[in-house]
Amino acid sequence: MHDFSRRKFLKVAGISGAAAATGIGCAPTNGVRPLEKAHVVVVGGGSGGATTAKYLKKFGPDVNVTLIEPNATYHTCYGSNWVLGGMVDMDFIAQTYDSLRENWGINVVQDKVVGVDADARRVRLEGGDNVSYDKLVMSPGIDFRYDAVPGITEADAERIPHAWKAGEQTRILRSQLEAMPNGGVFVMVAPPNPFRCPPGPYERVSLIAHYFKQEKPRSKIIILDTKDGFSKQGLFEEGWAQHYGDMIEWRPASDGGLAEEVDVNEMTVVTEAGFERVKADVLNFIPAQRAGRIAHDAGLTNNNGWVPVHQSSFKSEMDDNIYVLGDASIAGAMPKSGHSANTQGKIVATAIIQELSGRDPVTPSSVNTCYSLVTPDHAVSVAAVYRYKDGAMTGVEGAGGVSPMGASERFRAQEARYTRAWYAGITNDIWG
Ligand SMILES: Cc1cc2nc3c(=O)[nH]c(=O)nc-3n(C[C@H](O)[C@H](O)[C@H](O)COP(=O)(O)OP(=O)(O)OC[C@H]3O[C@@H](n4cnc5c(N)ncnc54)[C@H](O)[C@@H]3O)c2cc1C
Structure with a gap:
């Protein structure tokens, strides 16, 4: 116009x-x-x-x-x-x-x-x-704080992509996954709080498991976490057990998950407990973050x-x-x-x-919904309503909620349809 x-x-x-x-x-x-x-x-x-x-x-x-x-x-x-x-x-x-x-x-x-x-x-x-x-x-x-774990710098992001800003990084990680042999090991180092998209790392391993299940079923996924819990954990773990058996292994910080060092040449992560060395065929290191x-x-x-x-x-x-x-x-x-x-x-x-x-x-109120796919036909979500109160955006009690545990296949499939509709709606609202 x-x-x-x-x-x-x-x-x-x-x-x-x-x-x-x-x-x-x-x-x-x-x-x-x-x-x-x-x-x-x-x-x-x-x-x-x-x-x-x-x-x-x-x-x-x-x-x-x-x-x-x-x-x-x-x-x-x-x-x-x-x-x-x-x-x-x-x-x-x-x-x-x-x-x-x-x-x-x-x-x-x-x-x-x-x-x-x-x-x-x-x-x-x-x-x-x-x-x-x-x-x-x-x-x-966001930007990344590579100083939190020794051995890896931003210059290594081409070989060891974070893919936490979409674009070229996504392309690199996808082509590494495609080149990985059946029976290979995908290792993710998940970031400490606070970080962009709390359920994002766990949706990522879910959909990589979906790809492996179809194309490279002998492969393994290990998440080395800097935390002892994560968003929608029960729902993700329920979905992983249901669809992927023991393909995905999550190691919490307090039980061998905390990365102490990355050996970029060896594609290996040294973890705190017992100084175990976890060798990856594809390594997705998601650094700590800041504005x-x-x-x-x-x-x-x-x-x-x-x-x-x-x-x-x-x-x-x-x-x-x-x-x-x-x-x-x-x-x-x-x-x-x-x-x-x-x-x-x-x-x-x-x-x-x-x-x-x-x-x-105007006193604002606001909303957030995070959908995550466990498979293309199985999604889980968390939604909340916020109101400005006592100097902060505060969750409104009783509004929003999390998908129920143990829901039917039909329910999960319906949420997967909502996920796609959410994507179409929000991108049109922002850039349309
Ligand atoms: C794997 C993954 C999955 C996700 N899934 C979901 C999801 O399902 N639902 C959801 O709600 N969120 C999701 N997110 C989170 C979501 O992408 C971010 O929270 C959101 O994009 C944040 O918006 P923003 O405007 O703060 O930053 P961005 O969207 O990253 O935008 C920042 C922009 O600023 C530009 N910029 C930076 N510096 C400068 C500068 N100096 N000059 C000019 N421009 C500059 C950048 O180029 C960029 O375009 C996901 C994130 C990841 C990593």
Whole structure:
């Protein structure tokens, strides 16, 4: 609908190279201003950022929104375990920014933010431009802390993929699984809390087991865990026993699961208990996590590497004009999930439009559902409702719930259909 030529876009968005560096550009203002003069910059076109950009335009069509994202195509992490299990291909999880650009009039800039000047209210792009803002929204996702386990660094991620950011990493892990011989051993090192998608590692081993069962039935899966329990554990273990016999072995931290060191050349993990060496044919090391790097560089993170926010609006505790949501933020009882990031995006969009138009803030409530496939026809889920209470997003007692243990095949198959419908619905809500 809106055709933003580059020149017009630069004018609207307040972007310039040397000019902005010397203070020329869209001058920031304090307080209320007409929406059509306000410029909101959103960093990151993933679940949280793309939702915020779209809902800013839904709630305040006149506001100028610029979305900055380095990749032309975003691959959802949700569904990436389906790729690993051979259920769908990479195209299935690919999302583009065409609709946000063409149907919603959002200025989508393919670049990376490399600096935030909060005093001048502008961000610096890798490509050299500066972009001024009235309000800045950041949803940069996660980065990895490879320092937590010796022996492995980020440079090893091609040989030992984490596949915890979807895209090339997913492709690498899938091709390693395809090349693995029947009878091989897949080892996953599962990350410590808090991390992106609490049930994600366990859905991953489920669908890899599904693939092995069909193509390489003599293979084995070992999960070395940094924890002594995990999300929907009873439901996963019930499903594993039902579908995969003893193919999957989960070792908790207190019983030989804690990785002490990784020997990259030998594809071996040394575990704490008795210094056992666990040899892998395919090794999926998922590192400890923290907020995406730009949040740290902008001085928005705490000592643990996550971003404290006022959870009624997801406004940063460090800066009144910056909002941080999604996995990078500390969001009370809400898990780090795509669905959480999506609902938080609507909270942020509401808060910004209310503030820019001089209206009172709204007390938010929110929701999250995490579906996990144990097989393509067997899913389990957890759902919760949250309300802002006493300074934090808090679970509402009696709302939501977890799939029952011992449910029928029909029930699990119905949840598997809901899982696919959830994917179609949420991706359309975010990027459609
Ligand atoms: C295997 C797996 C399965 C999952 N399954 C589910 C599921 O079933 N349901 C669910 O709800 N969630 C699921 N998740 C979790 C979900 O993917 C994340 O919680 C969600 O994507 C978080 O959204 P976000 O906006 O915080 O980060 P992201 O979606 O990762 O988006 C961050 C974006 O910011 C961009 N970016 C980073 N730095 C910069 C910068 N400096 N400048 C510009 N852009 C930048 C990145 O390129 C990226 O596009 C899963 C995750 C994994 C790993």
